[in-house]
Amino acid sequence: MMVLKDILYKVTINAVVGSTGITVGKIEFDSRQIQTNDVFVAISGVVTDGHKYIEKAIKDGATAIVCESLPEQLHDGITYIEVASSNEALAYMANNFYGQPSENLKLIGVTGTNGKTTVSSLLYQLFKKAGYKVGLLSTVKIMVDNTSYKATHTTPDSLTINKYLKMMNAEGVEFCFMEVSSHGIHQSRTAGLRFEGGVFTNLSHDHLDYHDTFAEYRDVKKKFFDQLPKEAFALSNIDDKNGLVMFQNTQAKKYTYALKNYADYRAQILESEFSGLLLKVNDSELWTRLIGSFNAYNILAIYGAAELLGLEKDEILRLISELENVAGRFQYFISGKQVTAIVDYAHTPDALKNVLETINDIRTKNEELITVVGCGGNRDKTKRPKMAHIASALSTKVIFTSDNPRNEVPETIIEDMEKGVEPQNFKKTLAVTDRRQAIKTACQMAGPKDIILIAGKGHENYQEIKGERFDFDDYKIVQEYLKQLQE
Template sequence: MIALKDILYKVTLDTVVGSTGINIGAIDFDSRNIENGDLFVAIRGSVVDGHDFIDKAIKNGAVGVVCEALPENLVDGITYVEVDNSSKALAFMGANYYNAPSENLKLVGVTGTNGKTTVASLLYQLFKKAGYKVGLLSTVRIMVDNTEYKATHTTPDSLTINKYLKDMNDVGVEFCFMEVSSHGIHQYRTEGLHFEGGIFTNLSHDHLDYHKTFAEYRDVKKKFFDGLSKKAFALVNIDDKNGLVMLQNTKARKLTYALKDYADYKAQILENQFSGLLLKVNDSEVWTRLIGSFNAYNVLAIYATAELLGLERVEILRLVSELDNVSGRFQYFVSDGVTTIIDYAHTPDALKNVLETINSIRTKNEELITVVGCGGDRDKTKRPKMGHIASALSTKVIFTSDNPRSEVPEEILKDIEKGVEPQNYKKTLTIVDRKQAIKAACQLAEPNDIILIAGKGHETYQEIKGERFDFDDYKIAQELLKQIQK
């Protein structure tokens, strides 16, 4: 139990009805989870408004309600707290309820369009190899040192974040690496957290269904850096023109990394093969099993962050050479001479990076067969761009379903096809069923050919009309290639 007044520390209060001296059992923003003695926080979501469930929360046992608008009929004995923004208030309350867990470890946030998962996951891996207890909050998984939990969002809600951080405190975690999405920043999920540093990877076309304009998307990312303290570091990729934008108003120590521009941390690609990269990082050479120029940026961000967090340069280089690929990020296998690559690339820029990387490595005597689609109920403006890039940079393309969600898959595919230029029409096929599309790619492939299956990466499901069906690109491709070879 904790006093409501202690939970409300740092929360800006508009109106209070009742006593803030009452004790609270738990906090929740889902009325169905409320039990006797709990605090209910009414949040206005994009689909559901928590204010509509205040009565239900009280009926279930809530003794306090935090909301943006007081109900017309107030119930005797219930404490009501009116705030300007319930989501922002929840973030501070979550930190207070769990005793400010982010202050008891070194928390680093990673934001950007592409590379968040790779950078956060590889930093977790590197610091584990260095012998530390480490936490990870990512799209792929949540790790409390050695204990794994399933991830449901890129950036979980603020209560969940603080709960996992408290769990990390309990087992002595020293460092935590966290993906910070634009949705998470915009919805105040990271408010009230104490960050040791922030990393900016890059910014390209994504989430414009949510943010409406690129400028808004960029400015939301910038808000994360604006909130960093003087004691924190802000590490940004300045080969991306938005890197310097992130640094404009931050109070944090400003540091840069780049492959092309002058920067605090600089890398040069010496060799780029399917077996890995040979890089020159500042004045030292390092071999890594990661592949492609986009991963050169990721390795550079990891190297810089590890140094900023106090690891020795020589040790960092040794550990970088031991890092393994992240699930669904340029993950590949070779079967009967056919190289199959699974990658999460679901934005135009990410797809372009992966295809350009493959083209820079292959000899051009083999086919590059790409299987790709676009998710439903998401930014429609990127679809023709994905079609254009895939058809321009591959020798054959099969357009197929990704996660169509509530949309008609055929309509999504029509949007993608609009981006194909006339000279590339003959390269393309459209197969709605994703398994059949992968099967077709496997049947088309000859020894030495390359298949890229893009868009879903680590995901092990397909979402169609509100249902999730088991679907793992990696496993399906392996099974189909074995069948075809028989």
């Protein structure tokens, strides 16, 4: 229980009807969860408008309503708070309700198109190995020190974020690494949080179903750095042309990393194999089990962030050499018949290009490179032909298939993809709508020393079709079929 006016600290309020001195139970933005004495925050969401459910929330026991426009009918005994932004209000309210938990640990936000999960997850691993109590808020999972919780969004809603940060406080967590998505920034889910630092990985084509233009997508990412306090650090990849854009209005201390440009943290790739990378990081050599030039950037981000958080250079180098790959990020195994199978989350043109170029840099070119790839339904359609163009140009064979078709017809998604295939590459491609069958086909096509890349879903253990989620794990399925074929 908490006094409403204390929960509203720092919220931009336009109007108040009723008393803010009332005691309330908890905050909810889902009207189905309302109980007696709760505060209901009406949010204009992408799918539905919470303002439609104000009456239902009151009927179910809400005693306070936070909304962007006051309803025509006002009830006696109910407090109404009109705010400029319900999303932002919810974030500040959640922060206040849970006692400003981000103030009690060092919170690092990682943003960018690709690499967020790898950088945040590996920083979690590294600081655990260094002996600290650590938290993680990522696409793959949420960790409160040693306890794992299921993640539902890249950046959870602000109530969930603050709830887990509060749990981390109770466990004595010192550092928390958090993926910060463009959706999360745009919807103010991180408002009110105190960040010790921010890391920018890169920016490429993604989420243009949500953001109208690439410039808007870039500026939303930049907003995260604009909001960092002057005591924080901002660490940015300046080989990306948008890397310096992130610094334009930040008050935070600026640090850079790069493979191609002069930077505070720089690396040179000395060796690149399926077994890992040999890097020269600043003046020190480092071996890592992570694979490919895109992971060289991730290693630099991890190295820089760890040093800025106070770890010693020699300890960082030692710990990085012990890090293990993140589930679904260039996760591979070699079958008994010497077929290499790689599962990767690459679901943007840039990520797919990075993975395929990495494989092509390492392989001898005497092997077939068979790529299984699809695109998600009800998402950015403009990237579909680009994904297919890259897959067909950089593979010896390509199987177009379903990803998460959601409410779209899978064959239509594949047709959109095929528009990007150049005429000379058509003979390399085939379409197998059923993803399981597509993976089986790739396994049947592969001979000794050949390489299969299954792209797009990575760590996901489901397929979403017409509103339902079905169990589906790329890594387990390819293992199963390759094992069958060698028996």
